[in-house]
Amino acid sequence: xxxxxxxxxxxxxxxxxxxxxxxxKVIKLEGNKxxxxxxxxxxxxxxxxxxxxxxxxxxxxxxxxIGNQFVEVSWQEAIDLIVENLKPLKNDTxxxxxxEDYGYAGMSKTLAEVFFNHMGGCTMFxxxxxxxxxxxxxxxxxxxxxxxxxxxxxxSKNIVLxxxxxxxxxxxxxxxxxxxxxxxxxxxxxxxxxxxSANIADEFFCINPGTDGALAxxxxxxxxxxxxxxxxxxxxxxxxxxxxxxxxxKNWSLEKASQITSISVSQIKRLAEIFIQKPTMTxxxxxxxxxxxxxxxxxxxxxxxxxxxxxxIKGSGAIYSQKSIGEYTGQTLKDSLKYKKVFxxxxxxxxxxxxxxxxxxxxxxxxxxxxPLVQAPxxxxxxxxxxxxxxxxxxxxxxxxxxxxxxxxxxxxxxxEEEDFLYSSMYSPYLGYxxxxxxxxxxxxxxxxxxxxxxxDIKTYPSWDKETFxxxxxxxxxxxxxxxxxxxxxxxxxxKQETPWKDFVFETPSKKFEFVSQRAxxxxxxxxxxxxxxxxxxxxxxxxxTHIPNSINSQSFKDVFDLPNFYFSNETIKKLNLKEDEEVYxxxxxxxxxxxxKEKIMANDVVMVYQGYWSNxxxxxxxxxxxxxxxGDQAAxxxxxCFVEKI
Ligand SMILES: Nc1nc2c(c(=O)[nH]1)N[C@H]1C(S)=C(S)[C@@H](COP(=O)(O)OP(=O)(O)OC[C@H]3O[C@@H](n4cnc5c(=O)[nH]c(N)nc54)[C@H](O)[C@@H]3O)O[C@H]1N2
Ligand SMILES: Nc1nc2c(c(=O)[nH]1)N[C@H]1C(S)=C(S)[C@@H](COP(=O)(O)OP(=O)(O)OC[C@H]3O[C@@H](n4cnc5c(=O)[nH]c(N)nc54)[C@H](O)[C@@H]3O)O[C@H]1N2
Ligand code: SF4
Ligand SMILES: [Mo]
Numbered sequence: 159x160x161x162x163x164x165x166x167x168x169x170x171x172x173x174x175x176x177x178x179x180x181x182x183k184v185i186k187l188e189g190n191k192x193x194x195x196x197x198x199x200x201x202x203x204x205x206x207x208x209x210x211x212x213x214x215x216x217x218x219x220x221x222x223x224i225g226n227q228f229v230e231v232s233w234q235e236a237i238d239l240i241v242e243n244l245k246p247l248k249n250d251t252x253x254x255x256x257x258e259d260y261g262y263a264g265m266s267k268t269l270a271e272v273f274f275n276h277m278g279g280c281t282m283f284x285x286x287x288x289x290x291x292x293x294x295x296x297x298x299x300x301x302x303x304x305x306x307x308x309x310x311x312x313x314s315k316n317i318v319l320x321x322x323x324x325x326x327x328x329x330x331x332x333x334x335x336x337x338x339x340x341x342x343x344x345x346x347x348x349x350x351x352x353x354x355s356a357n358i359a360d361e362f363f364c365i366n367p368g369t370d371g372a373l374a375x376x377x378x379x380x381x382x383x384x385x386x387x388x389x390x391x392x393x394x395x396x397x398x399x400x401x402x403x404x405x406x407x408k409n410w411s412l413e414k415a416s417q418i419t420s421i422s423v424s425q426i427k428r429l430a431e432i433f434i435q436k437p438t439m440t441x442x443x444x445x446x447x448x449x450x451x452x453x454x455x456x457x458x459x460x461x462x463x464x465x466x467x468x469x470x471i472k473g474s475g476a477i478y479s480q481k482s483i484g485e486y487t488g489q490t491l492k493d494s495l496k497y498k499k500v501f502x503x504x505x506x507x508x509x510x511x512x513x514x515x516x517x518x519x520x521x522x523x524x525x526x527x528x529x530p531l532v533q534a535p536x537x538x539x540x541x542x543x544x545x546x547x548x549x550x551x552x553x554x555x556x557x558x559x560x561x562x563x564x565x566x567x568x569x570x571x572x573x574x575e576e577e578d579f580l581y582s583s584m585y586s587p588y589l590g591y592x593x594x595x596x597x598x599x600x601x602x603x604x605x606x607x608x609x610x611x612x613x614x615d616i617k618t619y620p621s622w623d624k625e626t627f628x629x630x631x632x633x634x635x636x637x638x639x640x641x642x643x644x645x646x647x648x649x650x651x652x653x654k655q656e657t658p659w660k661d662f663v664f665e666t667p668s669k670k671f672e673f674v675s676q677r678a679x680x681x682x683x684x685x686x687x688x689x690x691x692x693x694x695x696x697x698x699x700x701x702x703x704t705h706i707p708n709s710i711n712s713q714s715f716k717d718v719f720d721l722p723n724f725y726f727s728n729e730t731i732k733k734l735n736l737k738e739d740e741e742v743y744x745x746x747x748x749x750x751x752x753x754x755x756k757e758k759i760m761a762n763d764v765v766m767v768y769q770g771y772w773s774n775x776x777x778x779x780x781x782x783x784x785x786x787x788x789x790g791d792q793a794a795x796x797x798x799x800c801f802v803e804k805i
Pocket of ligand 2: 168526529533571703705710711712778782
């Protein structure tokens with residue numbers, strides 16, 4: 159027997175996976191070819207769902223902490239314990255703190271926020287760990303973030319992978335990029351690290367971290383100096399381009415941009431040539447916005463695409479993300495807002511700080527789909543904060559560092575066990591469905607919240623079954639695209655992607671691309687698109703902690719006990735008198751971890767460590783700063799600096 163389900167990992171691609179089942183057990187996972195975006199190919203992380211499903215260490219029973227030990231308890235006992243801790247907070251719900259992340263994207267597990275709103279509202283997070291600076295930036299310039307089908311790169315003369323590493327983080331977009339390369343497209347990578355994607359590129363520009371805005375300004379200066387800007391686009395479809403261009407010509411030079419970025423003047427001229435040769439598609443990654451100035455950087459790159467006329471024509475674009483299905487769901491959350499009376503918030507990047515300053519005001523934490531004690535910045539501070547909170551409920555598949563710090567752990571169901579719909583938060587236009595074809599004796603979050611609502615007498619919380627919930631959520635989607643519920647369940651429904659902004663009508667107040675944004679000004683930023691220097695600490699190494707090829711965030715690190723690698727450029731290794739394969743510490747005032755020195759082509763005075771390793775081996779977020787970006791409250795992980803210590 160075969161059953162389909164969508165890959166629930168937080169990936170751009172959202173593959174459809176086909177499970178072969180024999181004697182009620184899944185024996186094989188393969189990609190399903192009917193998904194036109196991913197075409198039947200799944201990556202190693204997708205294949206791991208099989209091992210994870212049957213892993214002997216999967217959490218199977220609720221676990222209650224007694225002293226320093228966890229003991230198994232019945233579901234009944236676990237639920238009673240939650241109720242016992244929530245009941246006294248019914249009239250003081252701000253004492254409940256909610257934390258979730260992107261560990262699982264299924265709709266049936268999005269209701270905890272709704273539940274707490276019906277209770278009266280809890281202390282909720284703001285901002286994010288992933289991509290929020292760039293989202294906000296594109297909202298100012300374009301009014302929204304939209305992207306084309308991966309295959310549109312086949313029309314691109316140049317494909318610029320700017321702070322993005324799709325060969326590792328989105329293998330299907332990488333497949334199309336490689337196809338385009340075979341057809342003659344020129345692939346360009348701008349990154350401080352010679353990545354897996356740089357390996358398949360034609361040109362690599364090694365930039366100083368956090369300085370991409372200055373590079374974009376330098377390229378724009380060169381385009382304007384040559385009078386090669388796209389006058390037609392600027393005159394007809396943009397707001398206040400003159401003001402922006404005057405600013406550039408007055409304040410910038412190639413030498414200035416080169417000095418900031420370490421990209422030579424001749425390389426900047428070459429990049430100008432690339433943008434003038436249309437169509438040039440810029441794929442921005444999320445690496446370049448994990449800085450305090452991350453939003454400003456994305457705006458500068460948007461401006462470069464606009465100046466060169468690389469917007470709205472096939473094969474071009476300043477592509478960051480694509481919201482797709484998510485645009486049409488969320489009614490249940492909206493409905494719940496009328497019960498919300500508490501509007502307390504904390505910044506996600508500053509969870510540790512918040513807990514340590516406000517622990518007297520929080521009694522209950524609900525943590526789901528997330529591993530903040532590995533993934534959030536400044537984990538030592540979070541760990542300290544956790545200890546001060548009376549009751550922490552965690553839900554996960556495995557005993558992560560975060561679960562270990564909780565008082566009660568509930569085992570989560572998997573996508574193969576739980577009926578669910580799923581869509582990507584980042585890119586794919588597909589809607590995935592799993593009928594939940596494997597038996598289990600767990601209580602999924604959807605059921606759990608209904609039980610809690612009943613026991614806590616939260617009368618307004620909907621006691622519907624899943625199908626009623628899904629149909630309600632999809633009402634506007636089904637109407638807009640004239641599809642029925644059975645089609646949505648078929649794993650073939652997707653929203654057709656077009657060339658972004660091909661009608662040149664933008665979703666900004668002026669309906670044009672905005673070089674000057676009143677909305678940005680109202681939010682306290684520069685209204686005109688402008689470069690903002692990044693944060694720097696002298697005489698230290700900048701710590702970059704990017705995403706690793708063989709795991710989505712921390713999810714494949716549970717059995718890893720080896721030390722992480724610390725990557726340096728050859729020049730930095732020499733300067734610090736280090737040796738390849740030597741074990742050293744990296745440290746700063748936040749923490750210290752051990753690792754092994756490796757050489758890589760990359761920017762100088764930088765150390766790169768892949769994020770995701772648990773405390774088993776080396777949690778790099780023991781060192782990261784909890785700064786927020788100016789725009790979008792994005793965790794500015796890469797504005798962290800450290801030293802190396804020999805052992
Ligand atoms: N294999 C794998 N795939 C994943 C994930 C994973 O952990 N592993 N995670 C998923 C998630 S949650 C996300 S958000 C995405 C992330 O997907 P990507 O955006 O592709 O990956 P990142 O590692 O965040 O950063 C991309 C690149 O930005 C570079 N970079 C860092 N600083 C700068 C800078 O100042 N300027 C420039 N130009 N480049 C810079 C990094 O060196 C890195 O190569 O991937 C998703 N897919
Ligand atoms: N230093 C550094 N840190 C980073 C980043 C970086 O670039 N550098 N990137 C950041 C980014 S982009 C992101 S998106 C965040 C991700 O941060 P998280 O989402 O916290 O990271 P994950 O490791 O994916 O952890 C998700 C957890 O959810 C669990 N899980 C899976 N399925 C289910 C389920 O059905 N129910 C429940 N309850 N749990 C489930 C998994 O087992 C896993 O433990 O990390 C951020 N952290
Ligand atoms: S992680 Fe991404 S590429 Fe890999 S199987 Fe899942 S959706 Fe596909
Ligand atoms: Mo992310």
